[in-house]
Amino acid sequence: MSEKQHQARQLVLNFPIQPKYDFSGFVVSEGSRFAFSMAQRICADRSFNMLYLSGGKGLGKTHLLMSIGNYIAGNFPDQKVLYLDGGNFVETMQDTDSVEHALEQILDADYFLLDNIERISGHASVQEKLYLVYNSLMEKKKALVFAGNRPPDHLPDIADYLISRFQWGVMARLKPIDDTTTAKIIKKLGRDLELEIPDAIITYLLNRIPRDFQSIQNTVSRINRESYVQKKKITLPLVKGILNLAG
Numbered sequence: 001m002s003e004k005q006h007q008a009r010q011l012v013l014n015f016p017i018q019p020k021y022d023f024s025g026f027v028v029s030e031g032s033r034f035a036f037s038m039a040q041r042i043c044a045d046r047s048f049n050m051l052y053l054s055g056g057k058g059l060g061k062t063h064l065l066m067s068i069g070n071y072i073a074g075n076f077p078d079q080k081v082l083y084l085d086g087g088n089f090v091e092t093m094q095d096t097d098s099v100e101h102a103l104e105q106i107l108d109a110d111y112f113l114l115d116n117i118e119r120i121s122g123h124a125s126v127q128e129k130l131y132l133v134y135n136s137l138m139e140k141k142k143a144l145v146f147a148g149n150r151p152p153d154h155l156p157d158i159a160d161y162l163i164s165r166f167q168w169g170v171m172a173r174l175k176p177i178d179d180t181t182t183a184k185i186i187k188k189l190g191r192d193l194e195l196e197i198p199d200a201i202i203t204y205l206l207n208r209i210p211r212d213f214q215s216i217q218n219t220v221s222r223i224n225r226e227s228y229v230q231k232k233k234i235t236l237p238l239v240k241g242i243l244n245l246a247g
Contacts, residue, residue: 015073015081021066027185031175032060038172039064042143043071049138050169053147058212059174061147065113068145072111081111086119086148093126106133110142117148117166121157134165144169177211185213189220197223201239208245219243 028036035053042051053061065083072081082105084092092102106112112133120126137144148155151173152166177185183202190197197220209219226242227234239245 015069015083017070017083018066019070021063022070023067026060026063026067027181027188029175029178029181031178031181035060035064035172035174038170039068039145040071042145042170043068043075046143048170049141049143051143051145052152052166052169052171053145053174054149054151054171055174056149056176056212058210058214059177060213061174062115063213065115065145065147068111069113079110080108081113082106082109083113083115086114086116089114089130090120090123090126093129094123099129103129103133107136109137111145112137112142113145113147115147117146118150118155121155124159127159127162131159131162131165134162177213179206182206182211182216185216186220189217190224193220193224195220195224195227195234197234201234201236204236204239208243 023036023040026032026036032055035055038051039053042048053064055061069081069083072079084106092098114130120130134144146166151171152158152163155163183206186197186202186205205219209215222242223234223239227238230238232238
């Protein structure tokens with residue numbers, strides 16, 4: 001295998017990977033309930049075979065894609081499931097040394113998961129290849145799951161023929177995380193670190209930290225790290241000092 005082929009293989013992720021990404025670890029909110037149920041359903045009964053997830057950064061799109069992959073790998077080991085980031089898809093499809101090998105893997109998949117679909121915007125030749133992948137896998141009744149930061153008809157510089165294909169399947173939008181779900185996420189992340197965060201602290205944080213998952217995770221990690229270093233319990237003054245917050 002050439003170095004280019006090896007790199008292409010590394011970009012296309014086989015499952016199982018990172019067991020933390022599973023359905024049981026996804027905190028469901030009202031804004032993500034439909035997307036969560038459709039992600040589970042495409043694994044279970046295959047009454048449909050194309051799903052398009054949309055929503056802002058940090059709302060759980062990648063988590064659901066990975067959960068699908070890990071579920072299929074764990075329950076249907078004869079099924080081949082692949083994950084590819086949109087940026088890597090562009091890079092691979094434009095590389096004449098790796099494109100053939102990557103396409104062979106993708107076209108042999110039972111489940112093809114493509115994240116950050118907006119990254120193919122403006123790349124006409126890459127969109128043509130994705131169109132061929134889509135048609136080939138659909139013809140073989142395989143499953144495709146796409147994730148993007150916008151619904152298909154709001155993606156810029158994407159060919160109409162591809163947008164229409166995205167709209168053929170089930171479309172599910174993940175909406176911003178509400179207070180109740182944010183509190184649940186903070187509690188869960190704390191428990192994962194064996195850190196008990198008092199309810200009063202969680203209430204204080206709700207109006208002072210961004211609502212995307214990565215920001216919430218970074219906040220809990222900082223609190224955990226600094227409370228350990230300072231050997232102090234989690235208190236409001238401690239949290240204010242760690243996060244440089246006032247009021």
